[in-house]
Amino acid sequence: MSDFSQAVYAMVRRVPPGRVVSYGDVAALLGRPRAARGVGWALSALGEEHDVPWWRVIGGRGEITLRSPDVSPALQRALLEAEGVEFDAAGRVDWAKVRWDGES
């Protein structure tokens, strides 16, 4: 496991319930503003054994963007809704409201 992936997991673990962050934001917090793809790759590499709330990481527009067959967008939406994150008719969250800026 590379330092970058480890840093990604550590950062995601810091995301409090009811808040979400974009791949680009996580990358930016790690010092790589353009490494959104790298963040996505790291999360896609997550195994069964982990305590990383990956569902709190969504696309830059506040919309869920998944590619993994093991996880459906509906599941991620359900997990977020369970934490108090509301979705609008377009399937997007109240970005300005639930966006985590890196502070506890």
Add this chain to the structure above:
DNA sequence: GGCTTGACGCTTA
């Protein structure tokens, strides 16, 4: 060391 793939993002048309 170089090419390909992928949970992304921004710019331009």
Add this chain to the structure above:
DNA sequence: GTAAGCGCCAAGC
């Protein structure tokens, strides 16, 4: 507002 293209970074082969 939607669609397509280019650029970004990390990991696997």
